[in-house]
Structures are given as C-alpha cells and as structure tokens.
Amino acid sequence: MSLILIIEISAILVGAFSGFIEARRKRMDLVGVFTVAFITAFGGGTLRDLLLDRRPFFWVVHQEYAILIFVLALIASPLIRKLRQIVSENLIVVADAIGLGLFTIAGVSAALASEMPVFIAAMMGVITGIFGGVLRDIVCNEVPMVFRDGKPYAICSFIGSCMYLLMLQFDISNDFALWSSATVITGLRLMSWKFDMRIGHR
Template identity: 40%
Template structure:
C-alpha cells in the first residue's frame, strides 16, 4: 500500500478545509455525513463476508453515492469528492482501520444507528440546500434532499444483492428526509436564519428517524392482491 503519498496529503487536507468557499457549517456537516455513512457501508460489507476491497468499495459507494447522483443530476462539477480530495482518503483510512478490527461488538451496531441517522439528516439538508441554490423548485429540492440522504444506502443494498431496505416496509427513513427538507423551506419562508433553521431541520430528521426506529413507526406494506388467482 502506498502510504507515503497519503501522508503528504495531510497539509492539503487542512488547506482544503480552510480555503473552502463553502460555509464552515455545511463543510463540517458534510464531513461528518461522509464518515457516518462510510462506516455504515463498511458494516454492511462485513455482514456480507467481503474482503478489504469490498469493505472499502461499499463504504465508498454508501458515503458518496447519494451526493454523486445529486452532483451529476444538477451538473455540478467537479464532484464533491473530487473537489474535496481528502474525503476518499479519509474513507480509505477508515476502511484500513476497520479491516484490522477482528470482531464488531454489539454496542458498535447501536452506535451506528445514531451515526446513520446523523448521516441521513446532514446529507439530506445539505442536498436540499444545494438543489435550491441551483434554482430547482421546492418539490424537486426536497427530492434532492431524499436522494442525497438515502441513495448511497440504496446503491449499497443493490450492490450487496438485497432489495433496498428503504423501499420495503421499514421504520421511517426517506420520509424523515422529505419532511425535514420541507421544514427547512418553511423556516426559510418565515425568514428564519439558516444558522438556526439548518441545525433545527437536521435535528428533526435525526430525532424523527431515531424515534421511528425506537417506536417502530412504519408505513403499512401495500399488498398486490389478485382476485383472479
């Protein structure tokens, strides 16, 4: 493994964060979202008995999949993980560390539920904000919130050959992102400053997600009944 070039990247990482034209709050939110969802993907990969390449790749796909779709669909270049070139390096480093852990303790899985909810909240609100800045309608922007927040996991599930858990009757997930995005737009309309409305919307998504998990709030499955058979 070529470690030397990785070490040489560190000053560039610091410079890249400092010089970012992005406001610091969004930057920090995206940073945590990348790590939280990357780790979630790596856990998924280990559940499917993959090797290091699989752990890194699925972590990469879950961490960057939703944001990559957002950037491609909105024609934003360079992609956010090419512009912030330290993101993939960090995911790589986490994958290396993660591969050295022989077994995943049970409390880690519970901790991951929180970090996954955090990733959902942060990515969704960042995604909805970016879409709005590009000039889409509110409905489309809310959809971009959902896509950014959830499609990394969807692609990860597809790659691991499972029906995406997002689509089956599971505790609220995409719904939290959708409602949370509208909440932000509503606060925008009321003139609430983003410095306040941004963390409020993220908080709503994270808490409603965790509450859905805890109280098992879910939509009912829609049956396909065929009276002719």
C-alpha cells in the same frame, strides 16, 4: 476542531462503516469493501450532483476523506470486529440519524442553489440522505432496504426537507431554518427508531 467538521466526518464514517459491514457480509474482498464503503458514504451526494450538474464533487475537493476510507478498508476486517465491541449499536444509530439530517438539508440547499422547484428540491434532499444506502444495496445485489422495511427513514428526511423549504418561504433566517430542520429530521428518526414505528404499505 469545529463542531460541523466533527459531525461531517462522523456522518461519512458512519456511511462507510455501514458499507464495510454489508460488504463483509457479502464476503467481498478489499476492492469490494473499499468501493462499497465509498459508494455508501458519498453515493447520495454524488448522484444529486450528477442530477444537478454540479462539480466538483465533495470527495474531489476533499480527497482526504477518500484516502481515509481507503486506509480504513485496508484494516476493515479486524476493525469491524473491534468497533462492534467498542461502539454500541445505539451510538451508530444516533450518528446515522445526525448524518441523515445534515445530508438531507445540504441536499435541499444545493438544489435551491441550482434553482430547482420546491418539490424537486425536497426530492434532492431525500436522494442525498438515502441513496448512498440504495446504491450500496444495488451493488450488493439486494433490494434496497430503505424501500422495503417500512420504517420511517426517507419519510423523516422528506418531512424535514419540507419544513426547511416552508421556513424559507416565510423569510425565516436560513441558518435557523437549516439547523432546526436538520435537528427535526434527526429527532424524528431517533423517535421512530426508539418506538419501532412502521408506515406505508405492507
């Protein structure tokens, strides 16, 4: 199995997992658990594709991911308890940070392929990275966490997006720009988590 595939599946699973937890906290049933997990995992990319008018969606081409989340939802209640014992919180944060980096840069790339101007492309990167969680919180009837906790999550995504766009401007190879920017996002996110940094208006 290639590295990129492992990372991709990990990022989706982490998204779904965070949806499972939130849905269970809200005492949702099987239908809610599946829907919220699905929205959390794919909501950001789907909203981006709706805005860019891109089809087919990722989860249409790869219906196996949707089926995987469906199967996991069926066993979510015992699964979550088990996973929480096996998987340390650290591992979840790391996987989520990797996902944030990859989703963001994938979002910027898609926006550039659709000939978006640079600031909009950066916004599309951030939307892809964070709107899964935003939609999860809206469905769960909460003010979106990423809008109010003052932690640099969307900001890391935005900085990496700008870095990627800047590197492309200077004719740096796309591959290098892509991987280094995704790494910077993941690194910034982990650092800000490690040192419990806060930003913005409080």
